[in-house]
Each structure stands twice: as structure tokens, then as C-alpha cells.
Amino acid sequence: MHPGDVAPHAYAPSDDAPGHLLTSGTSADVYAIDDERVLRRYREGRDAAPEVDLLRHVRSHDFPAPDVLRAGGPDIVMTRMHGPTLLQALAAGEFSLPDAAHVLADLHAMLHAVPAPQSWQVPRDRDWPQLGGGPVVVHLDLHPGNVVLTEQGPMLVDWANAATGTPELDVAVTAVLIAEVAVDAGGDYSQAARAVVAAFLHASDVSPLTALDDAVALRSGAPGLLPGERELVPQAGALVRTMLALTERR
Ligand SMILES: Nc1ncnc2c1ncn2[C@@H]1O[C@H](COP(=O)(O)OP(=O)(O)OP(=O)(O)O)[C@@H](O)[C@H]1O
Numbered sequence: 001m002h003p004g005d006v007a008p009h010a011y012a013p014s015d016d017a018p019g020h021l022l023t024s025g026t027s028a029d030v031y032a033i034d035d036e037r038v039l040r041r042y043r044e045g046r047d048a049a050p051e052v053d054l055l056r057h058v059r060s061h062d063f064p065a066p067d068v069l070r071a072g073g074p075d076i077v078m079t080r081m082h083g084p085t086l087l088q089a090l091a092a093g094e095f096s097l098p099d100a101a102h103v104l105a106d107l108h109a110m111l112h113a114v115p116a117p118q119s120w121q122v123p124r125d126r127d128w129p130q131l132g133g134g135p136v137v138v139h140l141d142l143h144p145g146n147v148v149l150t151e152q153g154p155m156l157v158d159w160a161n162a163a164t165g166t167p168e169l170d171v172a173v174t175a176v177l178i179a180e181v182a183v184d185a186g187g188d189y190s191q192a193a194r195a196v197v198a199a200f201l202h203a204s205d206v207s208p209l210t211a212l213d214d215a216v217a218l219r220s221g222a223p224g225l226l227p228g229e230r231e232l233v234p235q236a237g238a239l240v241r242t243m244l245a246l247t248e249r250r
């Protein structure tokens with residue numbers, strides 16, 4: 001860099017070892033800095049600023065999620081949540097399927113009580129998910145692997161897809177995500193996932209029917225899906241549609 005050049009980000013990730021690697025997800029690595037803090041860092045250098053804005057906004061409305069302590073470029077330093085994910089607790093048999101469905105439905109209801117911030121706009125460089133906006137904050141990846149069960153209660157992490165939108169779309173995306181596991185006939189968790197989708201639809205206070213096609217389109221375009229996984233998405237949508245028809249006939 002030459003004197004007078006403008007730095008690409010106001011914040012440059014430090015070169016110090018950030019701590020020990022807790023997990024490596026599809027797009028980001030999460031490091032434990034210490035007992036209180038983690039660093040989530042996008043591997044491809046994506047700018048975390050839009051999700052940080054939404055995360056700070058939902059925290060200001062007391063939604064259960066980590067506090068952002070520092071952020072810049074691809075990095076977010078946030079409070080460390082202690083506890084298993086809801087997915088780990090389900091796999092260990094420490095949580096019942098209906099209770100898990102209620103946790104997911106409650107998080108949706110709490111989140112959708114948070115109005116969309118006036119100033120927030122879909123980042124121009126974000127090619128997925130593309131959405132038209134809406135009246136509330138939506139997470140669009142609210143599944144058991146993104147819920148950490150802490151002593152203070154369930155907390156929602158992984159705000160990578162967060163946007164403004166409608167409750168129906170967010171609920172539909174969760175239903176389709178879990179239904180993808182249900183329609184994977186050879187999968188270990190197929191039966192359990194089916195039960196969670198049914199209980200989740202029952203526990204949700206909005207019907208996702210009007211947003212189901214959008215949710216299927218959104219999931220079909222998700223980056224990182226293997227071809228076999230992508231094929232499950234329309235089947236998952238069909239399963240949710242069938243379950244909704246059964247629920248609504250009652
Ligand atoms: N604030 C936090 N405190 C403790 N653990 C966290 C925190 N944020 C994330 N994690 C852990 O790291 C995991 C991965 O984080 P996250 O889901 O944000 O990354 P990702 O790359 O989007 O992952 P994936 O692609 O698997 O969804 C979470 O499932 C959770 O176990």
C-alpha cells in the first residue's frame with residue numbers, strides 16, 4: 001500500500017492466532033478467544049456488516065442471540081454461548097422432538113416481533129438469498145444446528161442469511177430445511193425430522209403455505225448444497241404442503 005491509499009476495510013483482521021478452532025462451518029470458522037468470547041470469520045472474506053447490523057438490532061430488542069463485541073470485514077467477535085446445539089441435544093436423546101419443535105416455533109415468534117430496521121437494505125453483493133424485504137427481521141436458517149442451549153435459554157446463532165422479510169417465509173424455510181432431512185429416506189434422522197416438522201407446523205402461529213414456493217426456490221439456490229441434497233428440496237416442499245393440508249383440514 002502507498003501513503004494515501006484507502007484501506008479496503010476500516011478494520012483489518014489481526015494476524016494473531018485468534019484462539020482455538022471450535023468449529024468449521026460451510027462458510028465460516030468459529031474460534032474460541034477465551035471463555036467469554038468467540039471470533040466468527042468468513043473464510044472467503046465476505047463482509048459481515050449487514051448481519052452485524054441485524055444482530056445488534058435484534059439484541060436491542062432483547063432477542064436471545066450473542067452480543068456483538070467487535071466487528072469488521074469478515075470478522076465478528078461476539079459473546080460465547082455455552083451449551084450443546086439443539087441438534088446435539090436431540091441426537092443425544094436429551095431433548096424430545098415436540099420440545100425441539102416448540103423451541104424453534106418460539107424463536108420464530110420472538111424474532112418476528114422485532115420490526116425491520118428502517119435503514120437496512122439487502123447488500124448489493126449478496127447473490128443469495130434474494131428477497132423483497134418485509135416488515136420484520138427474519139433469520140432464514142433457523143434450524144436445530146443454529147440453536148445453542150445455554151443456561152439462560154435457547155440462543156440463535158449464524159445470522160448469515162438474516163434479512164428483512166415475512167414471518168411466513170422464515171417459518172416456511174425452517175419447515176423445508178427440516179423436511180429435507182425427513183425426505184432423505186436412507187438418512188439416520190429421517191423419521192425424527194418428519195415428527196419435528198409436523199410438531200413445528202402445529203406449534204407455529206403462522207401458516208407458511210403462502211410462502212412455501214418461495215422457500216423451496218430459496219433453498220434450491222442455497223450455495224454449498226450437493227446435487228443429491230438439491231434434489232431433496234422440491235420433495236421437502238411437497239411434504240410440508242401435504243402436512244399443512246392435513247393440519248388445516250382438522
Ligand atoms: N457465539 C457463539 N458461541 C458459541 N458457539 C458458537 C457461537 N456462534 C457459533 N457457534 C458455534 O459454531 C457453529 C458454527 O457457527 P455458524 O453456524 O455461525 O457458522 P457456519 O459456517 O454458518 O456454519 P454452518 O455452515 O455449519 O451452518 C455453531 O453451530 C455453534 O455451534
Ligand SMILES: [Mg+2]
Binds near residue numbers: 025146157
Ligand atoms: Mg450454522
